[in-house]
Amino acid sequence: MITRMSELFLRTLRDDPADAEVPSHKLLIRAGYVRPIGPGLYSWLPLGLRVFRKIEQIVREEMNAIGGQEILLPALLPRAAYETTNRWTEYGETLFRLQDRRGNDYLLGPTHEEIFTLTVKGEYSSYKDFPLRLYQIQTKYRDEARPRAGILRGREFVMKDSYSFDVDDDGLKQAYHAHREAYQRIFGRLGVRYVIVSAVSGAMGGSASEEFLAESEVGEDTFVRCLQSGYAANVEAVITAQPEPIPFEGLPDAVVHETGDTPTIATLVDWANGADLPQFADRPVTAADTLKNILLKVREPGGEWELLAVGVPGDREVDDKRLGAALEPAEYALLDDADFARNTFLAKGYIGPKGLLANGVRYLVDPRVGDGTAWITGADEKGRHVVGLVAGRDFVPDGTIEAAEVRDGDPSPDGAGPLVSARGIEIGHIFQLGRKYADAFKADVLGEDGKPLRLTMGSYGIGVSRMVAVLAEQHHDEIGLRWPSAVSPFDVHIVIANKDDDARTGATELASQLDRLGVEPLLDDRKMSPGVKFKDAELLGVPWIVVVGRGWANGVIELRNRFTGKTTELAADGAAAAIVEQLA
Amino acid sequence: MITRMSELFLRTLRDDPADAEVPSHKLLIRAGYVRPIGPGLYSWLPLGLRVFRKIEQIVREEMNAIGGQEILLPALLPRAAYETTNRWTEYGETLFRLQDRRGNDYLLGPTHEEIFTLTVKGEYSSYKDFPLRLYQIQTKYRDEARPRAGILRGREFVMKDSYSFDVDDDGLKQAYHAHREAYQRIFGRLGVRYVIVSAVSGAMGGSASEEFLAESEVGEDTFVRCLQSGYAANVEAVITAQPEPIPFEGLPDAVVHETGDTPTIATLVDWANGADLPQFADRPVTAADTLKNILLKVREPGGEWELLAVGVPGDREVDDKRLGAALEPAEYALLDDADFARNTFLAKGYIGPKGLLANGVRYLVDPRVGDGTAWITGADEKGRHVVGLVAGRDFVPDGTIEAAEVRDGDPSPDGAGPLVSARGIEIGHIFQLGRKYADAFKADVLGEDGKPLRLTMGSYGIGVSRMVAVLAEQHHDEIGLRWPSAVSPFDVHIVIANKDDDARTGATELASQLDRLGVEPLLDDRKMSPGVKFKDAELLGVPWIVVVGRGWANGVIELRNRFTGKTTELAADGAAAAIVEQLA
Structure with missing residues (x-):
């Protein structure tokens, strides 16, 4: 048809x-x-x-x-x-x-x-x-x-x-x-x-x-x-690539320091870089050297709210989507002031693994917090942090959790290169x-x-x-759609761009021939200017456009590819067969 | 497939x-x-x-x-x-x-x-x-x-x-x-x-x-x-065939009678047959000689309730569907006791056209109540009816309404014969x-x-x-469905009713051949008794059933027509072509 x-x-x-x-x-x-x-x-x-x-x-x-x-x-x-x-x-x-x-x-x-x-x-x-x-x-x-x-x-x-x-x-x-x-x-x-x-x-x-x-x-x-x-x-x-365990031998003991008013990672890093710490004699301290502990409450379906602490390197945020997926089907919420008031051992801004574990709070850490990694983190008292706290030696978390944000450049879990x-x-x-x-x-x-x-x-x-x-x-340009042929509404869009009755008849006959050959034609037989018709053809995005235009008088029609923009001239005589061949 | x-x-x-x-x-x-x-x-x-x-x-x-x-x-x-x-x-x-x-x-x-x-x-x-x-x-x-x-x-x-x-x-x-x-x-x-x-x-x-x-x-x-x-x-x-108008000349005058306790059509007809009425000297009075007036209230969308009376011959009920369709889009309801109490001129059981019209009630009648037809109907007072009340002469209704029931034997509106x-x-x-x-x-x-x-x-x-x-x-019998071929889920239902591997292979090959010839086959290859398979084939209702059974050893299969029940024997060799021919 x-x-x-x-x-x-x-x-x-x-x-x-x-x-x-x-x-x-x-x-x-x-x-x-x-x-x-x-x-x-x-x-x-x-x-x-x-x-x-x-x-x-x-x-x-x-x-x-x-x-x-x-x-x-x-x-x-x-x-x-x-x-x-x-x-x-x-x-x-x-x-x-x-x-x-x-x-x-x-x-x-x-x-x-x-x-x-x-x-x-x-x-x-x-x-x-x-x-x-x-x-x-x-x-x-x-x-x-x-x-x-x-x-x-x-x-x-x-x-x-x-x-x-x-x-x-x-x-x-x-x-x-x-x-x-x-x-x-x-x-x-x-x-x-x-x-x-x-x-x-x-x-x-x-x-x-x-x-x-x-x-x-x-x-x-x-x-x-x-x-x-x-x-x-x-x-x-x-999945975060987990580091190889680091042997504990030779790692300095953890030392608690008075760090003053340092409740944020930024203020803690500032303090550490001014504190002349022996571990950082040859490089500055960065947020990645700190361990940030986020307090949540979590509820399994049908269960009670329970405390959960999540430890991630201080240079990373917790990603809500990853956290939610990791905890599912449980729901979670951040602690509010009332929760902190109820749990007096939580020194906001100075929370550390030891206090959490000593008070029975479930404590999950980012896989980067592997055995033997040493951290600057809270010492569970206002104004105090601990330096050189070693995972696996000084504290043993309850497990790991995939909650930290993923960043461009993070190593691929298969070790093949960076993630983008x-x-x-x-x-x-x-x-x-x-x-x-x-x-x-x-x-x-x-x-x-x-x-x-x-x-x-x-x-x-x-x-x-x-x-x-x-x-x-995925398939368009600035002037319109461009359908892959498997899904295009029509196979060929025939534009009559010549007012002669003869051209119109020829275009219609071409459409009939294509139809009989199993190619679905859309025939633009409207009485409008060629310009309007071309614009519509480009907008509609049928992958092949046939133009029956000025060349008709000389027995020539054009076949345009909507993807490449390439135009081929075809003899009007036998054009249907040539078009079928081009499409295949 | x-x-x-x-x-x-x-x-x-x-x-x-x-x-x-x-x-x-x-x-x-x-x-x-x-x-x-x-x-x-x-x-x-x-x-x-x-x-x-x-x-x-x-x-x-x-x-x-x-x-x-x-x-x-x-x-x-x-x-x-x-x-x-x-x-x-x-x-x-x-x-x-x-x-x-x-x-x-x-x-x-x-x-x-x-x-x-x-x-x-x-x-x-x-x-x-x-x-x-x-x-x-x-x-x-x-x-x-x-x-x-x-x-x-x-x-x-x-x-x-x-x-x-x-x-x-x-x-x-x-x-x-x-x-x-x-x-x-x-x-x-x-x-x-x-x-x-x-x-x-x-x-x-x-x-x-x-x-x-x-x-x-x-x-x-x-x-x-x-x-x-x-x-x-x-x-x-x-549409009810409307009778030709009857000339008024020679029609007796309407006469009001004391009819006693006659609030129903049946009691009214009984009274009339005992009353020795001159109009009915040569035949008994029937319900069709009476005019029944039904009181409704009607409300146009967004309007107020208004009274409406519908007059139909006493031998017919009002058909709710016809009444509803005739009044649409207005809604309607029967009068309740409060309505009667409000309209004291309505003498329940004795309501007549004259009282209705005199009191401004809209009054529509069945088309059979044509000009010149004479009726026994209510005289608007308890215990009184009028005999010989002539439509068009003694009262002029506000119009007709198609509300009376349609019955087998009623004349077709085109006059060609009775309706069934x-x-x-x-x-x-x-x-x-x-x-x-x-x-x-x-x-x-x-x-x-x-x-x-x-x-x-x-x-x-x-x-x-x-x-x-x-x-x-429309297409079933006592044992199952029987689909017209245009809509049948499959064209041919092939039943393997022979345990030999050879017959199974042959049936499968026949299915493949039919499929290639554009005939959709359903192949019953289950390891079940032929009886169960035949019952299922009859129940499912594919119009043609091929049985690959005992005859297979002799190169014969059967083709059954689910509509006629007729069975034909076919040579297994070339069966696909023969089946295609039968189906066509």
Whole structure:
């Protein structure tokens, strides 16, 4: 079928929409692919829907290729199952909740682990029925605090979510790797630049997890990678290289000093550089030589608040995201004045490991605080610090914690080189959930030995609607979109830039021929100036533009590549075949 | 791709589910096509989703063929637009309403006239942009009071809804007829038996409207038709044949009688038959000779309650649906005791036209109460009735109303013969909305003369998910489903009913050959008894069943037709080609 611009439901805009910040948002609005109807809520117009469907189909094909079976669950879900897993509460304000006319509670599904688990439990009862891989391509809802960047973070969006069900860990690993490879094929076919980063699984629970991040400056996720080895991880998942233990022999004893009014790292370093310390005879003291102890209170789900101290080198801040991920599922808060008043042994600004441990406070340190490292730190009395306090000798922490910020130049955990940070957009996420949901719903089947066997699960998501924006974000220039051919709304954009009836007829005939050859043409048959048409063609971003213009009289048409900008002249006679060849 | 039953996510059930009443519901559950997850909420399992997608695709093709352009709107919608048209209120409890984290009101779209109107208004501004036909295939939500019959009436369901936009009435009529014909093609391709009935448009507003009803005993819609002429209408839309006016000359004068305690039609008829009335010398009085006056109070949107009396022949009840449709958008209620107490001129049980009209009560009558018809009716005093009261002579009603029940045997409005009633399921609905929504949103464009022109709209729906149940309802027998080939989840169901490895290999090879020839095979390769497999094949309802059984040793396989039950023997050699030929 030939789509004619004169009939296509499309109006392009000259100006960027006022509220659009990122290029994909601006261009998708200007080019008439989507329209906002409320915060984080978008309508897909014909061009946008075509791109969307092409992405959906590629995802579907690759999921089918790894034995995925497509099903479709409702978006409107009764509360009960989400109560069982506590996600009704855990999701907080992100969950859209509503009641029906009888006053029963419902939610709009943000993800479907619960219902998939119940569905499989409802149908299958024997180990023989597994492995099983199910998926859906379905509309999801999250009441984002700040819906932003158009369809990059909407409140109604479409995801492909799949779930694997296995009777043993080995099966889960196979399912995980099959999805990992399928995702690589999908993103490869879509033409998206991405990295796979180690991730912590957050509210989803479970053990192993990786994220697929599309490289983009406008991404909300920060990740780090080592350009030498290819190691990449979410900031929350970066593992700090732990130093080799240093032998204690020869290390000077710890000495307590009167340090005056030095409650901050800066004032402490100043004092130390004026104190003529023998350990620092040949170099100045820096913040990295100090050990900063942050006091928190932490509460496990259903538990009581308990004190926790986190020790990090004084030159680093604690990263909230890393701290939160490390403590999850516990929640945490900083101590308030009342807490300090209740715990009189805490000398604010002068807290040290010895006082913490002597008073039974749980004490976790950054992995850099390894055995044999010596520190300037608090001596648990106002105006006093200790110098040369050696980890493992003078104090033994309760363990390590990945809470300190990650910085460009930090060594990669694999030792291959420095880490550099970059921003990305989450386009896929794969989890080994393990038995979290199977436990919640007692999803057992009969094993080969006749005994019940608990299922183990994986969960795997791809943002299908978001991918439209991601591709627009990665593939555009200052004048418009540039779609990878696998997802372009049309294969060829034919511009009639010649008023002669003969040229118009020829262009239409070319469109028909291309259509018959399986190439989808968009024909700009509007009665407008060639300039307006060229601008629209560049904005819409179909990768190949055919111009039927002045050359028509001489039997020549032009073929332009939207990516390279290169223009080729083609004989009008036999042009369809030549174009098909160019596209292949 | 070959789908193997050994891997397919499917468990068939021997017994009907406890809560299922209608055959399609029972069979779709037993055959593993859908699963309930809450009242009116269903998951689509692999077989069900395949049927669903085939229906969707046929609908899409035919909508594209009439120039429909597919777009996709959100299901989650801000309140504002529905406030403008008052549907936020009008929908009552049927609307799912919710709030986001900021306390703003949203709804789950039950239908999308508002947003389509706003979308078109937002893009287009000139008469040159029209005609325009847009559609979507999208998930809708209605909080039904009584979700029933599985996916026949769910609370989350998928509809194709299209909307036409034109600058004149002629354009609207063309769009309406294009949709009507497209719907006929769609339902023809799907293999559904249906009738087109005249309909009133209910809450949708607008003028001309027809419903497509699938004939089915379990349908919720009653319609009547004339088998002689093919006239068919929704009960709400039946037009009563109005009698020719009868000349007044020679009609006896009306006479008031003391009728004693006769407040009901039955007691009044008894009195009349004992009263020796000259008009009834040659036949007995029946209820049809009496005129029953029903008192209501009616309120237009935003207005005050006002009295309304409806006069119908005493042998007919007032049909609530017809009355409601006739009065829409006003609401109505019967009078309560307080109302009677306030209007002392109303002699309950003895109310007559003259008292009503004398006291300024609006009085509408059934069309059968035509000029010159004579009635026995109330005389506005307790214990008194009037005989021979002639419409048009003794009283002049304020108009007619289609509120009396329609009965089998009533004459068809076209005069061709009697009406008979039947039940149906609404599968499609086409409306000429006119300017109702364009008025609400001031959707104007510039006309050819440079003056603003208000758009006129049509709205056209097909129940896509419901259609799966409708087809199951129309095409099944006592042992299972029987799908029309256009929507069957597979083309051929191959049953391996022979334990020899050789037969298994042969069956698998046959499946591969069919797959290559474009025929979708389902291969039952499970290690189960042939009896179980045959039962499942009959239950699942693929129209052609191939049995690779005992005959395999002699080079013979069987091809069974699930509709006719007829079995043909085929040579195993070249069976694929022979099957393709049979299917065509």
